[in-house]
Every structure is written in structure tokens, then in C-alpha cells.
Amino acid sequence: MRRWLLPEAIEDILPPEAARIEALRRRILDGFRGHAYELVTPPLLEYVESLLTDGAHDLDLRTFKLVDQISGRTLGIRADITPQVARIDAHLLNQSGVTRLCYCANVLHTRSDSLTATREPLQIGAEVYGHAGIEADIEIIRLLSDTLALANLSAARIDLGHVGIFRALVNRADLDDDQVEELFTALQAKDVPTLAALTESIAEPVRTALRALPECYGGKDVLDRIQALIDDDEVAAAVADLRQLADALAGLPISFDLADLRGYHYHSGVVFAAYCARHPNAIALGGRYDNMGKAFGRARPATGFSMDLREVVRLSGNAVAAKKILAPWSDDATLQSEVARLRAAGEVVAIALPGHDADWRETGCDRQLVKRGTQWIIEALN
Amino acid sequence: MRRWLLPEAIEDILPPEAARIEALRRRILDGFRGHAYELVTPPLLEYVESLLTDGAHDLDLRTFKLVDQISGRTLGIRADITPQVARIDAHLLNQSGVTRLCYCANVLHTRSDSLTATREPLQIGAEVYGHAGIEADIEIIRLLSDTLALANLSAARIDLGHVGIFRALVNRADLDDDQVEELFTALQAKDVPTLAALTESIAEPVRTALRALPECYGGKDVLDRIQALIDDDEVAAAVADLRQLADALAGLPISFDLADLRGYHYHSGVVFAAYCARHPNAIALGGRYDNMGKAFGRARPATGFSMDLREVVRLSGNAVAAKKILAPWSDDATLQSEVARLRAAGEVVAIALPGHDADWRETGCDRQLVKRGTQWIIEALN
Numbered sequence: 001m002r003r004w005l006l007p008e009a010i011e012d013i014l015p016p017e018a019a020r021i022e023a024l025r026r027r028i029l030d031g032f033r034g035h036a037y038e039l040v041t042p043p044l045l046e047y048v049e050s051l052l053t054d055g056a057h058d059l060d061l062r063t064f065k066l067v068d069q070i071s072g073r074t075l076g077i078r079a080d081i082t083p084q085v086a087r088i089d090a091h092l093l094n095q096s097g098v099t100r101l102c103y104c105a106n107v108l109h110t111r112s113d114s115l116t117a118t119r120e121p122l123q124i125g126a127e128v129y130g131h132a133g134i135e136a137d138i139e140i141i142r143l144l145s146d147t148l149a150l151a152n153l154s155a156a157r158i159d160l161g162h163v164g165i166f167r168a169l170v171n172r173a174d175l176d177d178d179q180v181e182e183l184f185t186a187l188q189a190k191d192v193p194t195l196a197a198l199t200e201s202i203a204e205p206v207r208t209a210l211r212a213l214p215e216c217y218g219g220k221d222v223l224d225r226i227q228a229l230i231d232d233d234e235v236a237a238a239v240a241d242l243r244q245l246a247d248a249l250a251g252l253p254i255s256f257d258l259a260d261l262r263g264y265h266y267h268s269g270v271v272f273a274a275y276c277a278r279h280p281n282a283i284a285l286g287g288r289y290d291n292m293g294k295a296f297g298r299a300r301p302a303t304g305f306s307m308d309l310r311e312v313v314r315l316s317g318n319a320v321a322a323k324k325i326l327a328p329w330s331d332d333a334t335l336q337s338e339v340a341r342l343r344a345a346g347e348v349v350a351i352a353l354p355g356h357d358a359d360w361r362e363t364g365c366d367r368q369l370v371k372r373g374t375q376w377i378i379e380a381l382n
Numbered sequence: 383m384r385r386w387l388l389p390e391a392i393e394d395i396l397p398p399e400a401a402r403i404e405a406l407r408r409r410i411l412d413g414f415r416g417h418a419y420e421l422v423t424p425p426l427l428e429y430v431e432s433l434l435t436d437g438a439h440d441l442d443l444r445t446f447k448l449v450d451q452i453s454g455r456t457l458g459i460r461a462d463i464t465p466q467v468a469r470i471d472a473h474l475l476n477q478s479g480v481t482r483l484c485y486c487a488n489v490l491h492t493r494s495d496s497l498t499a500t501r502e503p504l505q506i507g508a509e510v511y512g513h514a515g516i517e518a519d520i521e522i523i524r525l526l527s528d529t530l531a532l533a534n535l536s537a538a539r540i541d542l543g544h545v546g547i548f549r550a551l552v553n554r555a556d557l558d559d560d561q562v563e564e565l566f567t568a569l570q571a572k573d574v575p576t577l578a579a580l581t582e583s584i585a586e587p588v589r590t591a592l593r594a595l596p597e598c599y600g601g602k603d604v605l606d607r608i609q610a611l612i613d614d615d616e617v618a619a620a621v622a623d624l625r626q627l628a629d630a631l632a633g634l635p636i637s638f639d640l641a642d643l644r645g646y647h648y649h650s651g652v653v654f655a656a657y658c659a660r661h662p663n664a665i666a667l668g669g670r671y672d673n674m675g676k677a678f679g680r681a682r683p684a685t686g687f688s689m690d691l692r693e694v695v696r697l698s699g700n701a702v703a704a705k706k707i708l709a710p711w712s713d714d715a716t717l718q719s720e721v722a723r724l725r726a727a728g729e730v731v732a733i734a735l736p737g738h739d740a741d742w743r744e745t746g747c748d749r750q751l752v753k754r755g756t757q758w759i760i761e762a763l764n
Contacts, residue, residue, distance in 0.1 A: 012422065015420035018423050036730050036732030039397065099745065106426055119427070353513040359477070363480065
């Protein structure tokens with residue numbers, strides 16, 4: 001048996017990459033902290049009902065299930081951290097005002113999202129609770145942009161959408177839940193023939209508006225287009241939100257995608273997706289989810305974003321590994337204090353355990369501490 | 383249904399504690415890095431055969447099992463990271479010389495070790511591969527002591543043991559595996575009556591030596607005592623290792639516990655446990671496990687230690703949470719640049735989203751940015 005084989009879409013993170021992830025993790029969490037987002041770490045395991053609050057079949061299928069030997073109940077390994085943070089805001093912190101939280105931790109998926117995706121993303125994200133106004137969405141999207149900058153990335157495009165538009169249209173069409181689900185799936189897949197068939201019996205002007213959504217993609221003209229197609233207060237309010245957001249984020253590469261309903265099952269308002277150059281999938285996703293806290297006893301306005309830190313590191317280019325200084329195995333007090341001084345100054349000092357003289361360059365040492373007279377000095381390692 | 387309830391021995395880490403864990407995580411990983419230990423992050427999930435290499439029933443029972451929907455095979459959630467790091471050293475890095483690795487990540491246990499223990503420890507540790515000499519054990523125990531110092535802790539006691547002593551004795555007694563297991567369990571429990579019964583039919587001098595192990599606890603005289611009881615080359619070699627180690631670690635509070643076989647299933651030589659004042663359980667455990675790499679195609683000398691970072695933080699005393707500065711929601715360019723400057727200087731600046739004026743002290747703000755003339759200055763927040 002080849003015991004070193006790992007399951008599909010599961011991998012080790014080895015030294016150079018692990019150090020880069022750690023460094024970026026710190027920069028991003030420090031950035032969140034500077035913006036007053038406080039770190040929380042929910043558990044990997046919860047009762048499955050706590051993890052799956054929105055009835056989303058999708059998240060259910062992605063969640064690994066286990067039996068708790070202690071309670072006999074079904075546990076899930078989290079496939080998403082946002083519902084856990086919503087639980088913490090609603091039930092544990094219980095603040096009445098604005099609460100800003102952030103996190104960085106692993107999630108597991110039963111299957112990978114795409115051919116290249118891992119089943120063990122390192123989800124990092126930030127959430128604002130308690131503020132229903134558009135200012136929270138503005139703050140979160142600016143923070144997303146600043147966060148990508150910490151990884152030396154800039155968003156090539158930030159697509160804004162609003163689940164209120166789709167929701168208003170299906171409410172007017174008076175569909176049952178299965179029909180809504182089918183429409184949602186067709187829209188997500190931008191499957192125009194199926195969309196046409198599913199909307200055949202829907203009255204105008206809703207039919208035309210639903211059929212137009214996959215083309216409502218691009219600049220501000222798509223907002224004009226949807227408003228021209230349907231006169232509806234909810235649609236108008238959603239469009240007004242999107243306009244206000246785009247104006248406030250004028251420095252960023254904002255565009256619109258009114259058919260992007262990725263988080264439809266738990267999102268409730270503005271949604272967004274950030275894309276980087278030369279990468280087909282969104283690097284970060286986010287939006288409003290004002291109703292999630294209800295499952296935990298207290299619905300609160302909420303908006304946030306998250307991304308897979310491993311993916312971000314992969315896109316953020318190469319870093320140079322720090323070179324090490326080799327020091328001999330010795331009890332010489334002068335040497336010991338010189339080693340301590342170098343380490344405190346940020347150098348990496350490897351002690352040469354006896355008998356391995358030929359191998360130290362292999363471990364990344366390029367210099368060595370050598371005694372010259374009474375002094376320990378650093379020389380090149382040959 | 384009370385969806386906010388968490389499973390037994392599973393908990394959220396909330397803001398003040400999460401920040402303390404993050405801060406100590408960084409200090410410890412920086413310490414490891416300065417000593418040339420490179421970070422690796424193995425996956426949470428592996429095929430169960432890869433996680434359970436030593437046939438330890440104990441680790442098997444502690445490991446959550448899942449079915450992989452992709453392969454149909456049984457997966458385990460790691461209950462220990464050391465076997466994964468041994469796999470990385472043996473198979474992936476494949477260096478011939480000394481390899482120093484470290485890690486910090488969650489593990490899950492099906493049941494908690496004690497009434498107070500979590501089922502989700504945050505395991506942090508360091509390992510040296512490729513050096514069979516006692517120097518690696520010396521380095522690792524010094525590193526453990528330095529690591530506790532980073533948490534403002536000092537070991538009240540570091541107990542040294544050596545599984546070679548027990549192994550030599552049971553080899554001479556010619557016992558079958560079940561008998562060895564029973565003896566091992568009785569010794570771990572310091573269950574003297576059972577030990578007496580189990581050793582009844584064992585010939586002298588092995589019988590007396592085995593029965594003496596639970597009392598071989600304390601200063602260097604216990605080494606003299608076991609050597610006086612049995613004349614055996616392996617026992618003598620183990621005792622010589624322990625003497626050399628204690629001499630090299632003269633500045634540390636070293637004692638001996640020859641019946642401590644905690645990691646007997648995978649350990650192969652010197653083992654140790656560090657204790658802090660006012661805490662009954664060991665805060666860190668470690669030792670030699672020279673044979674683990676064999677399951678992955680390459681046996682390598684190995685020694686290391688690990689601990690639960692959450693437990694270490696809990697013992698390391700209280701820290702004061704950073705206070706925040708409140709800034710108004712405004713597009714004023716002077717304000718924006720002052721906020722950016724304060725954040726870059728390490729301050730936490732929370733933006734006051736409109737309409738929450740009464741609530742900001744609740745979120746930890748004690749100062750505010752106020753415009754006086756053309757200047758933004760910091761004043762106390764009332």
C-alpha cells in the first residue's frame with residue numbers, strides 16, 4: 001500500500017508555500033485588525049443543523065457528516081465559516097450596535113468546486129453586522145480591494161449584483177419553490193434556452209425582464225436597461241443601491257452582473273465577486289445576508305466577503321525563501337549569545353548537528369558562523 | 383431547536399482569546415523559524431491508513447472516520463499531526479541530511495482526553511529528522527523551554543523517560559503482544575496491584591525491574607536504581623542517554639519518570655513531558671520516533687515535541703485588549719490619510735457607520751478623531 005498517497009483534491013502545503021501563506025495571513029489579519037475587525041475562530045465541527053441554516057441543498061451536499069460518539073447526533077465539518085460567524089454575532093456577542101468580525105481557518109468540501117479546486121480551502125474573510133445601510137457594503141468592498149493589494153494583487157473587475165432583483169421578479173411571477181429553483185439554476189448556468197422554456201408561461205413584463213438578466217452584464221447601462229423593462233419598487237430600490245455603491249466605489253473597476261446569484265440561498269441584497277487578471281474564477285465573493293442570524297435567534301443586517309487564502313497566495317507571485325546561517329554545535333557562550341542576537345534580529349540560524357557536514361547547503365544555508373581569533377563572524381558557506 | 387448549541391468539548395474562540403492565540407502563534411512560529419524549523423501544513427483529511435501507521439488502537443479510536451464520495455475509501459480527520467510530518471519528511475522532502483520542520487494546525491478527537499480537554503486542540507510543534515545523536519534531543523528540549531518562555535511560562539518540571547528500558551525488559555520476558563499491552567496499560571495507570579499480578583510468572587531479575595518502574599520517579603538516583611536492578615546492554619544504553627541529556631540540560635528543571643510511556647506505540651527512545659505550576663496535566667509532550675517514516679518508505683531518526691496552543695494561552699495569563707479609535711464616516715481626504723497613517727502605525731481605527739452613535743464604546747473604542755480647525759486630532763471618547 002502506498003501510504004503516502006493523498007485523497008483527490010487534498011494536498012500538503014510544503015515549506016516555501018507554507019511560509020508565504022503564513023506571511024500573507026498575518027498581513028491580511030493585521031489589515032482587518034487595523035480596520036477594527038476582531039478575530040473569531042469557530043470550531044471545525046458542529047451539529048449539522050447549526051451549519052445548514054438556510055436549507056441550501058448545495059451546502060448540505062458539500063458538508064462532510066460524522067456521528068458524534070458522545071451524543072449520537074450527526075455532526076458536520078464546516079464547508080463555510082460565514083454561518084458560524086453569524087451564529088457568534090447573533091447569539092454569543094449579542095452587541096446591539098455595529099460588530100466587525102474576521103476569521104481565517106480551514107473548511108472542507110466533500111467535492112471540489114472545479115477541476116482545479118482544493119477540497120480544503122483556507123477561508124479568510126471579514127463581516128460587518130448590525131448596519132443595514134449601504135455604507136457597510138461600501139466599507140466591505142473597499143476592504144476587499146485593500147486586502148487584495150496586501151497580496152500585491154489588484155482586482156481586474158468587481159462585479160456587483162443584487163439578489164433583490166431576481167427575488168422581486170419571481171415573486172411577481174407567482175412560482176412555486178421548485179420552479180424558482182429551476183429558474184435560479186438556469187440563470188446561474190446562463191442557460192438561455194432553458195430559461196426561455198421555464199419563463200414561457202410567465203406574464204409580461206416579468207417574462208422579458210427574467211429573460212434579459214443573463215445579458216444584464218457590463219457597465220451602468222445594464223441598470224438603465226432593467227429599469228426600462230420593469231416598473232417595480234423592489235427592483236428600483238435594488239438598482240438605486242447598486243448605483244449608490246458604484247458611485248461611492250468610483251476608484252475601483254466596478255461592473256454589473258445582474259444574473260450572478262451565487263449566494264442566493266443565503267444572500268439578501270447586494271452581492272459581489274472580484275476577479276483578477278489571468279484567473280477565470282472569482283478570487284473573492286461576498287454580499288449581504290441579513291436573515292442568517294434568525295436561525296440563531298436574532299436576525300441582524302450583515303455583509304462580508306471571503307476568499308481562499310491558498311488561491312490568493314498562488315496568484316500573488318513568487319517570493320524568495322530566506323537564506324540561513326549555519327552555526328556549529330558548541331557550548332561556547334560567545335557563540336550562543338551571537339546566535340541569540342542574530343535570531344532576535346530576524347535571521348534564521350541552523351545549528352549544525354554533528355556528522356552532517358556535507359548536507360547543509362541542501363537545507364538552505366548560504367552563510368556560516370566561524371571563529372576568527374576570539375570573534376564569531378559570518379562567512380560565505382561553500 | 384436551539385441551533386446555537388455546540389457539541390460537547392467543542393467551543394468557539396471569541397475575540398479577546400482569539401487575538402491572544404494569534405499573537406502567541408506568531409511569536410512561537412517566529413521562534414521556530416529563527417531556529418531554522420520550516421513550516422509545513424499537512425491536510426486535515428487523509429486516507430485512514432496513512433494516519434494510523436503504528437497500529438495504535440488508541441489513535442484509531444480517537445480518529446473521526448468519513449467515507450470519501452470520490453474514491454469510496456475511508457478517510458480520517460487527523461487526531462495527531464506528527465505522523466503527517468513524518469510522511470512529508472520521508473516521502474516528499476526526501477533530504478538526506480537534517481530536516482527541521484514545524485507546524486500549527488487543528489486536530490480533532492472523537493472523545494476528549496480528560497474532563498476539561500477540548501476535542502479540537504490547536505497542535506503546535508517542532509520536529510528534527512535525520513539526526514540519531516542525542517544532540518537533536520538536546521536541541522528539541524531547549525527549544526521547548528524557549529517556546530514556553532515566549533508564552534511567559536516556565537516549565538516547573540521536565541520529566542525524562544526512555545521507552546528503550548520498558549522495551550528491553552519485555553523483550554527479555556518473552557511475552558506475547560497482548561501481555562505487553564496489558565503491562566503497558568498497567569504501567570501507564572501506575573496500577574501497582576495489576577502490575578504485580580501480570581509480572582507474577584516473569585523470571586528475575588526482569589520481574590523486579592518491571593515492578594520497580596512506577597517508583598523510578600525523581601532525581602538521578604532513579605537511573606542508578608534501575609541499573610542496579612538489571613544488567614542489560616539496552617537498559618544501560620538508555621540510561622546513558624538520559625544521563626547525557628540531563629547533563630546537557632543542566633539549567634532546566636529536569637527529573638525522571640521511567641514508567642512514562644505515553645507515546646510508546648510510536649516512540650523509540652527518549653521521551654519527555656513538561657509541566658507548569660498549578661496545572662496537573664503535561665503542557666508539552668515529545669520524544670524520539672525513529673521508525674515512523676518506515677511506513678512511508680524511509681525510516682529516519684526523528685525527535686520532536688508538541689503542545690495545544692489553546693491550553694498554553696490559557697495558562698499564560700491575561701492580556702489587555704487593544705483600544706480602538708473611532709473615526710467618522712466621511713470622504714474628507716485629510717481624514718482618510720490620517721486614518722491610513724494611524725492604521726499603518728498599528729492603531730485600530732473603527733469607522734462610525736452612520737446612525738449608531740450610542741454604541742461605539744461597546745465595541746472597545748476609547749478615543750475618537752475630531753476635526754478642530756483644519757486638523758483631525760484624537761480626543762477621548764465619552
